[in-house]
Amino acid sequence: MKIDFNHPFLTGKEAHYMYQAVYSYKLSGNGMFTKRCHEFFEKKYGFKKCLLTTSCTDALEMCALLCDIQPGDEVIVPSYTFVSSALAFVRQGAKIVFADSMTSNPNIDADKLETLITPKTKVIVPVHYAGVACDMERIMEIANRYNILVVEDAAQSIDSYYKGRPLGSIGHLSAFSFHETKNIIAGEGGLLAINDDRFIRRSEIIWEKGTNRSEFFRGEVNKYGWVDTGSSFLPSEVMAAFLWAQLENIDMIQNRRKSIWNKYHNGLSDLEKSGVIRLPQIPAYATNNAHMFYIVCRSLDERTGLIRHLKDNGIMAVFHYLSLHLSDYYTSHYKEIPHLPQCDRYADCLVRLPMYYELKDEEVEYIINKIKDYWDESRS
Structure with a gap:
């Protein structure tokens, strides 16, 4: 008997929807399937705004940009996590302050957070290991008291909850993964969830290479141009079509x-x-x-x-x-x-x-x- 560690599950509709995406001749992203996925997450989990990304790492990098991380800012991250949890903020010049795990599970020890906070602390990044919630009530209480932003690394956390609230809906921002090892997959792929109104408009601009292109296509401006920093974070419609087949099931x-x-x-x-x-x-x-x-x-x-x-x-x-x-x-x-x-x-x-x-x-x-x-x- 040979048993692999992981085997990606296909619902049977992935290729069908990818075929539809290809022959819609709208392949570059933010088309029909992207909008379906966004609507699914916003309705099912109550996220204020969702944006598909090419990876969870990209979603975290968008979080670092939205938090306006500057060289010298400090970001608290658990040491027991994937490198992306820290790297997204390092790229913006942050100093990473590593936190220990709990004795009962690998999540960040919220009771020790205050000892790590300094006047330079700008963000706390709780990682919900194995899809099990960190103590978000405690973390948010500390963050609000010190005026610190919270970015949930919810890479493993789809369809998991904290006191009845979906993970990814509690912090100011959150990031999910659809890597082939996750519950819901797209090969690669991720999602940025925005729960604070002040980040919504800028998130679309960063998502679209620093342009207000999304506003233009909604008819909100009569032309679009370069207005901020950003990158090409949005995935193609082919990936979104694959993901939609998973979300349906x-x-x-x-x-x-x-x-x-x-x-x-x-x-x-x-x-x-x-x-x-x-x-x-x-x-x-x-x-x-x-x-x-x-x-x-x-x-x-x-x-x-x-x-x-x-x-x-x-x-x-x-x-x-x-x-x-x-x-x-x-x-x-x-x-x-x-x-x-x-x-x-x-x-x-x-x-x-x-x-x-x-x-x-x-x-x-x-x-x-x-x-x-x-x-x-x-x-x-």
Whole structure:
């Protein structure tokens, strides 16, 4: 048996809608399918304004521009995240201040945020790891008290909630990913969600290469030109058409993924009770969108052995982020390296299990049994 870590799921309508996009002869973006996707997100999740982007990284770079990041501004980012969470702000000259994770899950430790804030702090970037919400009420209270902007990195968080509010709708701005490893995919692709009115007009200008082209096509101005900074952030209609096929089936996709997640959790709970692993912790304020299933081992050696054992049995399990505060880039640009023990623990001990729509129940059982075998063999 061979079980991949990820396998992109196709609903069956992707090629059909892409064909429609091609033969509409409107390929360059912001056409029929782009507008459908924007409307879907704005109606279903209540975002004030949505703009598709070519990647989540691009959406985060738009956030950095909209926040008017200047050299020397400080941006608080969890160290246990993908490099884009920090890089988007570094490109604008920001100093990154890395925050530690919680002991209970890899999300940013909101209780320690205030110790990181200085008069130069301009943005906090909570990353909803595995689609599980950070403590947004606490984060927003701190941000509002210090007049700091909040950019939700919701790359993994589609269709997940905090106290009944959709993730991505709470901060001033947010960014989603449709990379092929996500719940809803477009190969690549992302989304910028704007929840603060003051950023709406400028977001369209930045999205359209610094021009007021969107206003021109709506008939709001009689000509368009270069009015601000920006870049070519909008994707083609072909990508939007692919995404639309996925969005039409979001409930079906989510239900299957949650079923797989629950099978993992139930099947591995005995190992957690025995103290050899820790399973994902879902706080009472959060929902679970089943973006991933991970376990936390007791040591780097145990994790390395488990990944090797699973690979020997045809199962591709992988670790995840490395601590950004220990990266070559950060250590070569910053003299003071913070001590972030929880981040380092997840970097050393967390392993992700296969998770995708077409993963069969018997394959999940096989994976669970092989994980149990690893600890049975290590005890003998």
